[in-house]
Amino acid sequence: MNLRRFAGLMLAALMALSWIPKRAMAAELLQETGEKVVVVIDPGHGGSNLGTTANGHEEKSMTLVTALAMYDELLLYDGIEVYLTRTQDKDMTLKERAQFAESVEADFLFSIHYNASEQHDAYGAEVWVPMHAPYSTYGYQFGYEALTNFRELGLLVRGIKTRPGEKGLDYYGILRESVALEVPAVIIEHCHVDEAHDAGFCDSEEKLQLLGRRDAAAVARYFGLKSSALNVDYSDREAADTGDEAWLNALLNARTAPELCQISYVDADYEEGLLTLSVSGSDSDSGLLYYSYSIDGGETFSGRESWPGGDGLTGAYQKEFTLMLNIPPGLRPVVVVRAYNGFDIGTESNPYESPMIFPFPPEPEDSRPEQAEDPEPEAAPEKFEDLDMLIAIVMFTIAIVLSMMLALQIVEAKRRKKRRQRYLQNIEREIAMEKEAADRRRYRYSQNRESPNGRQYSRQTEDWGRSRYYQSRNEDG
Numbered sequence: 320m321n322l323r324r325f326a327g328l329m330l331a332a333l334m335a336l337s338w339i340p341k342r343a344m345a346a347e348l349l350q351e352t353g354e355k356v357v358v359v360i361d362p363g364h365g366g367s368n369l370g371t372t373a374n375g376h377e378e379k380s381m382t383l384v385t386a387l388a389m390y391d392e393l394l395l396y397d398g399i400e401v402y403l404t405r406t407q408d409k410d411m412t413l414k415e416r417a418q419f420a421e422s423v424e425a426d427f428l429f430s431i432h433y434n435a436s437e438q439h440d441a442y443g444a445e446v447w448v449p450m451h452a453p454y455s456t457y458g459y460q461f462g463y464e465a466l467t468n469f470r471e472l473g474l475l476v477r478g479i480k481t482r483p484g485e486k487g488l489d490y491y492g493i494l495r496e497s498v499a500l501e502v503p504a505v506i507i508e509h510c511h512v513d514e515a516h517d518a519g520f521c522d523s524e525e526k527l528q529l530l531g532r533r534d535a536a537a538v539a540r541y542f543g544l545k546s547s548a549l550n551v552d553y554s555d556r557e558a559a560d561t562g563d564e565a566w567l568n569a570l571l572n573a574r575t576a577p578e579l580c581q582i583s584y585v586d587a588d589y590e591e592g593l594l595t596l597s598v599s600g601s602d603s604d605s606g607l608l609y610y611s612y613s614i615d616g617g618e619t620f621s622g623r624e625s626w627p628g629g630d631g632l633t634g635a636y637q638k639e640f641t642l643m644l645n646i647p648p649g650l651r652p653v654v655v656v657r658a659y660n661g662f663d664i665g666t667e668s669n670p671y672e673s674p675m676i677f678p679f680p681p682e683p684e685d686s687r688p689e690q691a692e693d694p695e696p697e698a699a700p701e702k703f704e705d706l707d708m709l710i711a712i713v714m715f716t717i718a719i720v721l722s723m724m725l726a727l728q729i730v731e732a733k734r735r736k737k738r739r740q741r742y743l744q745n746i747e748r749e750i751a752m753e754k755e756a757a758d759r760r761r762y763r764y765s766q767n768r769e770s771p772n773g774r775q776y777s778r779q780t781e782d783w784g785r786s787r788y789y790q791s792r793n794e795d796g
């Protein structure tokens with residue numbers, strides 16, 4: 320009878336609820352550098368090349384703000400030489416940027432970008448790396464630092480990826496041109512400017528600067544730098560383990576759709592209008608990152624939600640989770656779920672067609688003995704055989720374990736949300752403090768000058784940026 324089937328289903332669900340273990344940080348840095356590390360920061364786009372303009376943003380200006388903050392922060396470390404490909408809003412080809420990096424004998428070029436997706440539904444941070452070794456492995460080890468940082472901020476981690484173009488070369492020009500000149504390079508896509516999950520991370524100059532400082536910290540960790548000014552020392556940090564070649568290749572080069580997305584009925588509460596389904600999915604190479612659902616048979620879909628446990632950095636994701644849907648009254652839902660991987664490729668599930676319209680009309684207790692789909696223990700027939708009794712006990716235990724695991728997940732999700740809120744509050748506080756300090760500085764400045772002139776002041780800071788840029792250029796020659 321269906322009691323036994325239910326017990327089997329619960330057992331299967333329990334077994335599927337296992338996490339793929341995360342990779343340990345336990346390797347040496349693969350890249351070798353001289354005594355002094357030479358870093359080039361490349362603010363993406365510029366001049367007539369605006370970058371993304373979604374949501375009233377202008378990527379070329381955002382990248383410059385982040386890059387300048389990254390530059391300032393990196394100067395606080397010992398044993399590093401830092402350059403910018405541009406400090407002005409000007410056109411510059413990708414080849415020119417790579418050539419500049421080569422001319423200063425850069426150990427690494429970091430290209431700074433902000434993202435937007437065609438459907439405005441993707442969110443999170445990602446790092447694009449060159450396709451071929453050793454640049455792919457350097458990129459992976461740096462990407463691990465950068466994305467670990469972003470994950471701590473509460474951003475979804477979309478992964479470290481490659482994108483092939485023509486003739487077996489990299490699709491992204493800045494990677495292709497840099498690698499051609501033997502300069503290791505990555506593209507850092509900080510977050511999506513056109514999606515609500517990410518909007519709070521890039522909606523002010525101060526937040527763009529904070530991301531730049533995070534980038535600097537990732538660079539410092541990657542190269543194992545130390546700074547007495549910041550009181551940090553990363554010299555004995557461990558680099559990310561690139562694991563076995565096949566694993567890394569699969570992670571960096573996955574471009575196939577998720578292999579599976581499947582849904583099955585768990586429970587329906589017609590009075591509350593709640594439909595509970597079990598969703599399972601798999602993507603053996605890049606992992607699962609998002610899902611969306613439709614209750615009208617696939618005509619319209621919800622926005623994307625994070626796939627539980629989904630982490631583009633490790634490829635980990637939960638094999639199966641419980642999805643609770645609010646069903647409006649009067650609807651007979653036909654549910655379809657889409658599972659997406661880190662390459663934004665989606666796979667659609669089987670449809671689940673509700674046998675009844677929501678809400679289920681209240682009815683006398685005795686009129687529905689056998690048609691009850693919901694396999695609650697009390698709905699089972701009275702006379703148990705011994706085996707059925709045993710199964711009931713096992714099933715009950717499993718149900719308790721499952722609900723405890725679900726509760727744990729909810730707690731973890733809450734903690735993540737709280738962490739993000741705390742981060743945003745910290746930003747607000749830091750911004751306020753910085754503003755105050757800036758006011759004070761300006762006041763002091765105007766006092767010194769006796770004739771305050773805001774315009775002159777801002778001109779001066781611009782020159783200051785430029786002169787530092789040339790200064791570090793000269794140091795090298």
Ligand SMILES: [Zn+2]
Nearest residue numbers: 363370432433
């Ligand atoms: Zn860009």
